Amino acid sequence: MTGSRARRNPRPAAAGTDQQWLAGVAAEASREAGGVPVALLGDYLPLLADAATTGRKPQRAELDAVEALGRQAAEQGISAGRVVQLYLSAARRLWHELPTVARSRDSEVVRAAAAAVLQVVDDAVATLAEGYAVARRDLVRREETLRRELIDDLLRGDSDLGTLVDRAEPFGLDLARVHQVALAAPSRRLPDTEAAITALEAVIFDRLGDRDVLVATKDGRLVVLAPADAAGPVTAPPGRDGTDDLGWLMHDQLRRLPRGRPWRIAVGRPHPGLYGIARSYEEAREAITMAARLRLPSAVVSARDLLIYRVLLRDQPAIVELVNAVLSPLTRARGGAEPLIATLQTYFDTGGVATDTAKRIHLSVRAVTYRLDRIHALTGYDPADPAHRFTLQAAVLGARALNWPEQPLPASA
Structure with a gap:
């Protein structure tokens, strides 16, 4: 009869519970959790009191309210650990001070009350953590979107400064x-x-x-x-x-x-x-x-370190004309222009030393010398001649900047 009456009236004990006592439990739990707002407990303490005295399990709507509190905690920037600590501390304090349990000498009553309270704690904390996690994911996605939009506008440089x-x-x-x-x-x-x-x-x-x-x-x-x-x-x-x-x-x-x-x-x-x-x-x-x-x-x-290439490309028609006039004859060589241009570039990078060039491009010195002679024969410019070296080197830099011969030279204006 008593159990039936309890099921028909979901919260008989909570209705008569001393609200001042529950407020005290909440305040102590908040203090222990580092000042987490008491409001984040919602109706959690009455749920625990009901479970201890009637064995009632929380309803879906009540757990939804706990999930909303988890979201609220995340939005307020409170750490998940402190919120969970608030709930566990509140449960521990309520259990130690619950009048019904404290007065009971029946071990079965105490055991049943403990099982009911632990069930509520388990359901509530899991739901709280789920709400917190969902809110954190939403916040991260929102922040990532804002970050991406901000970086796009900063890198574009044409947005309103204010x-x-x-x-x-x-x-x-x-x-x-x-x-x-x-x-x-x-x-x-x-x-x-x-x-x-x-x-x-x-x-x-x-x-x-x-x-x-x-x-x-x-x-x-x-x-x-x-x-x-x-x-x-x-x-x-x-x-x-x-x-x-x-x-x-x-x-x-x-x-x-x-x-x-x-x-x-x-x-x-x-x-x-x-x-x-x-x-x-x-x-x-x-x-x-x-x-x-x-x-x-x-x-x-x-x-x-690459400013020279910006200078070269600033007058692109001129550099296209230079590359075309100086280096285009290399396309007639067996294997095309690329091996000869690579040799020239390495030759200039090593200060015009054929032995060092050979080491870097894994050829014999004789092969490097042959390529340099071939370049001279095809272009009319001698890489070893200081009077020709600047023209050849500028043309090689321009060719690399224009990605030639891998790509066709841009059309001259």
Whole structure:
């Protein structure tokens, strides 16, 4: 009879429970959890009291309310651990102070009450955590969307400055500061994006701090926006002057990833202000393309070191005419122009030393000498003649910048 009456009236005990006592339990649990708001408990304590005195299980609507509280906690930025601690602490305190259980000497009654309370705790905490996790995923997706839109507008450089300043502030960006942009391109398709971003953020935030730094993806590449004056010393190959620290910092981390290797990284020059960010990005983008065309051996390239190619391409019709006039006769050679241009490039890179050239391109000195003579015969320019060397070298630089002979020369205006 008693059990039947309890089922018909879902909350007989809670209705008569001293609300002041429950409020005290909630306040102590909040204090123990580091000040988590009592409001996040909702009707959790009455549910526990009901379970202890009547054995009633929580209804779906009541668990939905707990899930909503989990979402609310995530949106308020409270850690999941502290919220769960609030619920467990509240359950422990309520159990120790529950008058019905405290007065009972019947072990079966106590055991049944404990089982009912533990069931509510289990259901409530699991539902709370589920709501928290869903809200966190939504927040991460929302933040990622905002981050991606912000980085797109920053790199484009044509958005309203006032609006961008407001949008950048939550990400800790001071757009008046001097920034530089670095790009990282994988050897093939970009691997696990989240893993790559997480790896970069961990090392860059540790070295530079989390202000004025953004890590994102764009066009299949990783993009890092960082203050130009914050990069500390890193382990770079001998001969570097330290201005490409951001690039080497990225490379040192990315090469540890299981996929994506080898990585090519380009670092734009530092520039102040909003439009400086877009300018640094364009420089890095051009540098990463040019490095691939030039077959540069270094994994990290600086836009500063490739400025000569920007100068050459500024008057593209003139450089097209130079390449066509000086190097196009090489296409008549057996095997085409590419082997001879590669030999010329290495010859100039080694300071005009045939033995060093032979070592680098894995040929005999005699074969290198033959190729140089063949170039002289076809073009009329002697690579060993100082008077001809500048013309040949400028033409080779222009050919690489235009990706010739792999691609046809652009039509002259």
